[in-house]
Amino acid sequence: MTRTASEIDLEQRDAPRTVSEAIYRRLRSDIIWGVLVPGAPLRSDxxxxxxxxxxxxxxxxLSRLASERLVTSSGQRGFRVAPIGDASVVDITRTRLVIECAALERSIEVGDVAWETRVVATHHALSRVPFPTSQGAEAEVWTRRHKAFHMALLSACQSEWQIYLADLLFDQAERFRILRAVKTAAAGRQRDPAKEHQEIVDAVLDRDLERSIAALRSHYRVTMEMALEALASPAEEALQ
Amino acid sequence: MTRTASEIDLEQRDAPRTVSEAIYRRLRSDIIWGVLVPGAPLRSDxxxxxxxxxxxxxxxxLSRLASERLVTSSGQRGFRVAPIGDASVVDITRTRLVIECAALERSIEVGDVAWETRVVATHHALSRVPFPTSQGAEAEVWTRRHKAFHMALLSACQSEWQIYLADLLFDQAERFRILRAVKTAAAGRQRDPAKEHQEIVDAVLDRDLERSIAALRSHYRVTMEMALEALASPAEEALQ
DNA sequence: TTATTTTTAAATTTCCAAATTTGAGGTATC
DNA sequence: GATACCTCAAATTTGGAAATTTAAAAATAA
Structure with a gap:
């Protein structure tokens, strides 16, 4: 999968300026992608x-990741990858719906044509990457564009804090979305997120608040339910 | 002002276990109380x-505080106390209302007698400290109990994330509440938060969702508007 | 005079070794 | 046999010195 010039530019524009920043991003990515497994100790050496x-x-x-709740830390006893449990999956889903619904409502109210354009553009870019069936370069591209699309939906809400929190919770949710994808890859059951995204875009462009929020809710609820299923059957992990 | 045994216990229970934690709390407190003024550079030496x-x-x-947005950091150019501007005051108020309203709604729905008791207890403790007219030990006690009361309102929401975010934003808001208090202390204009708190408690105990949320909204809106007024007249700072 | 380059001091960032703390396993005591 | 008390290796945490980067002042060129 080739990357567009603008995507490369974007990454170079905010390339890590310090080792601290670089290692932060690598750890963060490895935690989200499950390379560092939930609950594992993170020993400094x-x-x-x-x-x-x-x-x-x-x-x-690690300190930064701890305050983002991607790792846990207890004084003098080091850091661990934050565990993923049923309770946190439900909590994260509920909480991000609270924030995203508010931000989406505001965006629909005050968003201008530039916002609509961002929504359409990011949705189009996403639709041209097939939903990945396994981890790899394609999965990373899909994931990046998926996040870009969802953030575009909120991008007219005029609240830096709401965008920041939505971003934070998106990554938290990404952890269990990816966990689910890995676990059920063998079983072959797949969802069709393209359709769900299309429904959101349609409702949003119609400026239909109720329908937009219902579509977003349902989209996230599916993710949550599949993650809960995956968590309920940890045995599948052993299947290769 | 003497402190109750339980308050001392509470603090000793989670006393800082590392220097890191201790300095984090001191810096945090000094930022919230305006000892370290908004925008000031934080030089390591x-x-x-x-x-x-x-x-x-x-x-x-400092890294932790940066991800809580109490300080800003730009690579190789160090840390600064996060500035306070009109935009951030409005944004923080709006965002915390989004989270707190959701959490309060849930608490009213599912809160049990233990929750009601926490609300009544923290409200009573708060009501017995006079609203402070200047900084000092009393102001600190009032501030601690004020936060305890507001967090008690949300404490039955069954969402760790919502409580965590409410906590985060409460401290953000505390910064401009205190800024306002300092600036207008000379002018003598005061609000009557006791009445506002009473209205919230009454509505909550009646399990009247609409009235509760209206009371909370209005409570925070007053805080916001007074902070905006204080920001609009920075000249008063020079009066002593 | 204005713009560009060079120098330099100050500040941030990083590595590393020393100090501290934890928890496990062994030993003594009741 | 159970409990309390050491001992010690492993791991975390901390302080400071070295390396790097920034930004402002000085010098040079246009």
Whole structure:
């Protein structure tokens, strides 16, 4: 999958300026993608060797991740990858719906043509990547565009905080979405998110608040329910 | 002002276990109380001397504060106390209303007698401290109990995330509430928050959702409007 | 005078070694 | 046998010195 010039530009524009920032992003990505498995201890010496960085930027990154709740930390007893449980899946889904519904409502109220254009553009870019059936470069592109689309929906809400929190919770949810995808890949059951996204776009462009929010709710509820199913059958992990 | 045994216990129970944690709390408190003024640069050497800690725990604390948005950080150019502007005051107020209204709604729906008791208890404790007219030990007690009361209102929402975010935004709002209090102390204009709190408690105990949310909205809107007024007249700062 | 380059001091960031803390396993005591 | 108390290796945490980067002042060129 080739990447457009604008995507490369975007990444270079905010390329990590410090080792701290770089290791933060790598750890963050590895946690979200399940490379570092939920609950696993994050020992400084191990990580220092594995990622080839000093202790200071490493700890700094872990502290940041801790306040984003992607890792847990208890004084003098080190850091761990934050576990994923039924309760947190439900909680994260509920909470991000609270924030995103509010932000979407505002966006629909005050969004201008530039906003509509962003929604249409990010949706189109997403629709041209097939929904990935396994991890790899394609899955990463899909994931990036998927997030870009959802954030575009909220981008006219005129609230930096709501966008920041939605971003935070999106990544939290990404963890269990990916966990689900990995676990049920063998079973072959797939959803059709393209249709769900199309419904959201249609409702949003019609400026139909109720329908938009219903579509978003249902979209996230499906994700949540599939994640809960995956969590209920941890045995499948053993199937290869 | 004496402190109850339970309050002391509470603090000792989660006393800082590391220097990192301790300096984090001190910085946080100093930022919220305006000791470290909005926009001021936070130079490592200065702070290291002032708070008598090493660089490592200091940076760690600053990183955490940065992801809580109490300080800003730009790579290689250090940290600053997050500025307070009209836009952020409005944004924080709007966003915390989104979260707190959702959490309050749920609490009213599912809260049991233990929750009602927490609301009544924290409200009573708060009502017995006079609304402070200047900074000092009393102001700190009032502030602690004020937060305890507001968090008690949400404490039955069954969402750790919503409580965490409400907590985060409460402290953000505390910054401009205190800023306002300091600036207009000379002018003598005061509000009567006790009445506002009473209205919230009454509505909540009646399980009247609409009235509860209206009372909370109005409570926070007053805070916001007074903060905006204070921001509009920065000249008053010069009066002493 | 204005613009560009060079220098330089100040500040941030990073590595690393020393100090501290934890928890497990062994030993003594009741 | 159970409990309390050491001992010690492993891991976290911390302080400071070295390396890097920034930004402002000085010098040079246009």
């Amino acid at each position: 191990e990580l220092r060797r594995k990622y080839d960085v000093g202790i200071s930027p490493l700890r700094e990154a | 200065e702070l290291r001397r002032k708070y008598d800690v090493g660089i490592s725990p200091l940076r760690e604390a």
